[in-house]
Amino acid sequence: VKRVYAFGKDADGNNVTEGNTSMKMVLGGKGANLAEMANIGLPVPPGFTITCQTCMEYANADNTWPEGALDTIREYREDLEARMGKRIGDAEDPLLVSVRSGAPMSMPGMMDTVLNLGLNDQSINGLIAQTENPRFAWDSYRRFIQMFSNVVMGLDGDLFENAITAMKNARGVASDTDLTAEDLQELVREFKDIFSENVLAADYPSLVVDGEVQFPQDPMVQLQLAIEAVFGSWNNPRATLYRKQNKIADDLGTAVNVQSMVFGNKGNTSATGVAFTRNPANGEAEFYGDYLVNAQGEDVVAGIRNTSPIAELKEVEGLEEAGLELEGIFTTLENHFRDMCDIEFTIEQGKLWMLQTRVGKRTAAAALHIAIEMEKEGLITKEEAVKRVDPEQLDQLLHPQFDKNATYDVLARGLNASPGAAVGEAVFSAADAVAAAEAGRKCVLVRWETNPDDLAGMIAAEGILTSHGGKTSHAAVIARGMGAPCVCGVESLKIDAEKKQAVVSGTDVVISEGDVVSIDGTSGIVVLGAVDLVMPELTGDLDTILEWADEFRTLGVRANADNPEDAALSRSFGAQGIGLCRTEHMFLGDRKQIIQTFILNEDEAVREKAVNDLFEAQTGDFYGMFKAMDGLPVIVRLLDPPLHEFLESPRALDVEIARMEATGADAAAVAEKRELMEKIDSFAEQNPMLGMRGCRLGIVYPILPVMQVRAIATAMAKLKKEGFDPKPEVMIPLVSVKAELEKLRGVAEKTIAEVEAEQGVTLEIPIGTMIELPRAAVTADDIAKHADFFSFGTNDLTQTTFGFSRDDVEGEFVPQYLAQHILPYNPFATIDRGVAKLVAMGVKLGHEGNPDLMCGVCGEHGGDPDSIHIFQECGVNYVSCSPYRVPIARLAAAQAAL
Numbered sequence: 001v002k003r004v005y006a007f008g009k010d011a012d013g014n015n016v017t018e019g020n021t022s023m024k025m026v027l028g029g030k031g032a033n034l035a036e037m038a039n040i041g042l043p044v045p046p047g048f049t050i051t052c053q054t055c056m057e058y059a060n061a062d063n064t065w066p067e068g069a070l071d072t073i074r075e076y077r078e079d080l081e082a083r084m085g086k087r088i089g090d091a092e093d094p095l096l097v098s099v100r101s102g103a104p105m106s107m108p109g110m111m112d113t114v115l116n117l118g119l120n121d122q123s124i125n126g127l128i129a130q131t132e133n134p135r136f137a138w139d140s141y142r143r144f145i146q147m148f149s150n151v152v153m154g155l156d157g158d159l160f161e162n163a164i165t166a167m168k169n170a171r172g173v174a175s176d177t178d179l180t181a182e183d184l185q186e187l188v189r190e191f192k193d194i195f196s197e198n199v200l201a202a203d204y205p206s207l208v209v210d211g212e213v214q215f216p217q218d219p220m221v222q223l224q225l226a227i228e229a230v231f232g233s234w235n236n237p238r239a240t241l242y243r244k245q246n247k248i249a250d251d252l253g254t255a256v257n258v259q260s261m262v263f264g265n266k267g268n269t270s271a272t273g274v275a276f277t278r279n280p281a282n283g284e285a286e287f288y289g290d291y292l293v294n295a296q297g298e299d300v301v302a303g304i305r306n307t308s309p310i311a312e313l314k315e316v317e318g319l320e321e322a323g324l325e326l327e328g329i330f331t332t333l334e335n336h337f338r339d340m341c342d343i344e345f346t347i348e349q350g351k352l353w354m355l356q357t358r359v360g361k362r363t364a365a366a367a368l369h370i371a372i373e374m375e376k377e378g379l380i381t382k383e384e385a386v387k388r389v390d391p392e393q394l395d396q397l398l399h400p401q402f403d404k405n406a407t408y409d410v411l412a413r414g415l416n417a418s419p420g421a422a423v424g425e426a427v428f429s430a431a432d433a434v435a436a437a438e439a440g441r442k443c444v445l446v447r448w449e450t451n452p453d454d455l456a457g458m459i460a461a462e463g464i465l466t467s468h469g470g471k472t473s474h475a476a477v478i479a480r481g482m483g484a485p486c487v488c489g490v491e492s493l494k495i496d497a498e499k500k501q502a503v504v505s506g507t508d509v510v511i512s513e514g515d516v517v518s519i520d521g522t523s524g525i526v527v528l529g530a531v532d533l534v535m536p537e538l539t540g541d542l543d544t545i546l547e548w549a550d551e552f553r554t555l556g557v558r559a560n561a562d563n564p565e566d567a568a569l570s571r572s573f574g575a576q577g578i579g580l581c582r583t584e585h586m587f588l589g590d591r592k593q594i595i596q597t598f599i600l601n602e603d604e605a606v607r608e609k610a611v612n613d614l615f616e617a618q619t620g621d622f623y624g625m626f627k628a629m630d631g632l633p634v635i636v637r638l639l640d641p642p643l644h645e646f647l648e649s650p651r652a653l654d655v656e657i658a659r660m661e662a663t664g665a666d667a668a669a670v671a672e673k674r675e676l677m678e679k680i681d682s683f684a685e686q687n688p689m690l691g692m693r694g695c696r697l698g699i700v701y702p703i704l705p706v707m708q709v710r711a712i713a714t715a716m717a718k719l720k721k722e723g724f725d726p727k728p729e730v731m732i733p734l735v736s737v738k739a740e741l742e743k744l745r746g747v748a749e750k751t752i753a754e755v756e757a758e759q760g761v762t763l764e765i766p767i768g769t770m771i772e773l774p775r776a777a778v779t780a781d782d783i784a785k786h787a788d789f790f791s792f793g794t795n796d797l798t799q800t801t802f803g804f805s806r807d808d809v810e811g812e813f814v815p816q817y818l819a820q821h822i823l824p825y826n827p828f829a830t831i832d833r834g835v836a837k838l839v840a841m842g843v844k845l846g847h848e849g850n851p852d853l854m855c856g857v858c859g860e861h862g863g864d865p866d867s868i869h870i871f872q873e874c875g876v877n878y879v880s881c882s883p884y885r886v887p888i889a890r891l892a893a894a895q896a897a898l
């Protein structure tokens with residue numbers, strides 16, 4: 001197996017790159033694109049990439065090297081030295097390298113990087129001689145020891161920061177840049193001592209010299225340890241969490257890129273920066289990004305110094321040429337990758353070097369805008385434009401915004417780093433954000449700047465607010481990726497994380513933990529207190545892409561809704577009907593009392609009155625629904641849940657009885673309560689989800705389906721007489737044998753005929769069933785003989801196929817199954833292949849029983865893009881999902897068809 005790939009030029013200027021952009025699974029995203037940039041003639045500092053597979057082999061063998069791998073690395077290192085005409089560790093003219101992670105999928109800032117590798121007590125002299133800049137050389141060496149100790153050896157970064165602070169205090173200076181070469185040389189000595197005192201000899205016996213751990217001087221030892229650390233960082237907790245969050249497989253591994261260092265901190269004709277070829281927040285065609293003069297790579301992203309906008313680069317003295325070349329490269333990269341790219345670059349003494357490029361992360365708004373613009377520019381086709389947008393990401397656009405009519409005082413302004421608005425209690429640490437979310441409280445995470453350790457808190461919070469960092473800072477990049485609102489760089493915010501408060505300079509406002517704040521990541525506004533939020537509408541770019549999607553998709557998209565408002569909303573989002581109206585949702589509130597009367601009374605007259613009341617109420621419900629969906633199908637499902645769900649909890653009653661007794665309540669009142677409790681208890685089942693529910697209810701209490709069908713037919717008749725075009729359909733849930741359907745179909749048909757006669761209208765109401773039990777799926781040919789349509793209830797079908805309780809999936813074992821990879825994903829979120837087989841079988845057999853059968857899916861999976869791809873293969877006609885997911889499903893369905 002080939003484990004190492006070279007990139008860049010040889011000593012004669014010939015390209016000796018071995019990889020290319022298609023090799024991301026082998027070389028990682030960074031390695032594959034460094035190779036690609038070298039191949040298309042862009043200036044890339046030479047280096048080599050160690051494969052992702054080597055990382056996994058190393059990890060799977062308990063962190064031991066595959067045979068021969070270290071020899072290959074040594075060969076490539078020597079080759080790199082030959083190409084550069086310099087040796088690592090050389091005392092005259094040393095080569096320095098960076099060692100960077102680079103996984104197949106971008107995982108920004110989650111894994112480790114070591115810079116300036118190769119410095120030791122000999123090569124420092126070479127660096128001084130070559131640069132004639134002792135201060136720069138000693139600063140590089142102290143940075144290397146610091147980074148190596150922290151990243152590779154896991155020492156606490158504060159040990160070094162404290163030493164720097166002590167040095168600054170001793171010299172009476174405020175800034176790192178005021179320390180002299182001698183000060184830095186002294187710091188190097190101190191850093192080496194810190195290393196010796198804190199690294200355990202038992203952990204690193206090979207680093208022991210003369211009985212004491214020493215900072216490694218041998219560059220090959222430095223290199224091996226750094227590579228091992230980068231490999232190890234694949235499985236660090238934050239990387240593992242990030243993968244889980246972004247559905248990235250755990251077995252991909254990371255590549256390691258060893259690359260010759262170039263320096264952006266060699267004076268005022270040197271610079272470093274990050275940029276996007278278009279605006280990643282709104283998609284506008286403009287160069288976007290930040291740079292810092294005389295700085296090293298991580299300074300820009302870390303938000304330590306305030307950066308300048310990239311468009312100004314070509315106007316800076318000494319950087320004009322590099323600035324212009326960079327803009328040319330932006331265009332080259334866009335034309336080559338036919339997408340918006342993000343870039344890291346360094347200018348070393350006027351010479352531009354490209355350190356990274358990849359297809360850039362962007363907000364949903366930017367994704368839409370860029371796809372549409374690139375189609376107009378002729379760079380991509382309409383199909384590609386539709387495929388470019390991640391359906392899941394559209395969710396961001398369906399996020400809340402500040403209500404235009406709301407009034408509020410702007411407390412502070414920052415950069416509009418990630419769109420959408422959030423309201424929540426201020427919290428000042430990631431842990432507090434997680435705690436608030438777990439307690440069900442909405443929060444906004446307020447930080448000086450975020451770092452990868454804050455990830456869990458960023459996920460838990462509604463939004464992110466920082467006082468530092470630009471639009472390419474950690475907080476901004478991660479928030480955009482997650483679709484979380486983010487305002488960053490609010491300089492007036494003076495945060496004291498320890499005290500859990502922030503002071504707004506120029507005001508006497510103090511934001512303390514728990515104070516509600518509102519942020520608008522679209523405008524960069526921060527408000528003290530809660531601002532009313534509204535949902536946005538489908539307009540502009542979103543509407544355009546969805547219209548394009550509609551041209552390609554073959555699956556219909558309907559909505560699950562059970563009130564006229566949701567129905568109207570889903571219609572405005574493009575729903576082509578209601579795939580599931582859960583009528584039990586119409587039995588809540590005041591209605592609960594009525595259904596309780598029906599369930600708990602044996603007196604026929606009382607029951608009949610209750611059913612009559614329900615009929616009146618339901619007729620009104622259906623009237624509203626059918627009117628909102630005029631001309632489109634509305635599938636009404638007959639009552640489904642076990643009846644005890646409408647009753648009070650016997651346990652609560654038991655507590656109440658005990659309290660009554662303890663406070664000496666009237667014996668008769670107590671007896672009455674006890675009777676009620678016993679009655680309710682008599683409805684209790686061991687497995688209610690497998691008990692008296694679905695069609696079984698209608699068979700035991702035929703008065704219920706008669707009432708519901710009568711209400712449907714009556715509402716329909718009324719609308720027809722008013723000139724509308726209502727299209728209800730009746731759906732019978734939880735059927736397992738055809739006789740159930742046959743019987744209830746008979747009841748429904750008879751009722752419809754009665755209403756037709758009473759009202760003097762003809763009512764065409766298709767009657768169908770849900771397929772949500774395995775037996776129904778495997779005997780679908782029989783069942784279809786009595787059905788006009790099938791709707792696959794994949795929630796129950798998943799529950800009954802696996803024998804997993806859908807109400808307890810968050811509990812003990814399913815999370816364990818996911819962690820142990822016994823299940824690849826939660827089958828209640830994305831349809832399982834086994835369950836999908838039952839769906840496919842149900843569709844196929846169903847058509848044998850009834851060639852005109854219409855088939856849909858109305859479980860939660862109907863709104864899940866990955867599941868939609870699978871349903872496309874199953875041959876269903878449409879999916880049905882919650883109103884807000886309708887746009888997502890339209891796009892996913894188009895992608896499934898393409």
Ligand code: PEP
Pocket residue numbers: 580582640772792793794795796797858859860
């Ligand atoms: C289903 O089971 O998938 C379904 C849509 O019905 P419910 O979720 O109401 O049980």
Ligand code: MG
Pocket residue numbers: 772793795796
């Ligand atoms: Mg169901």
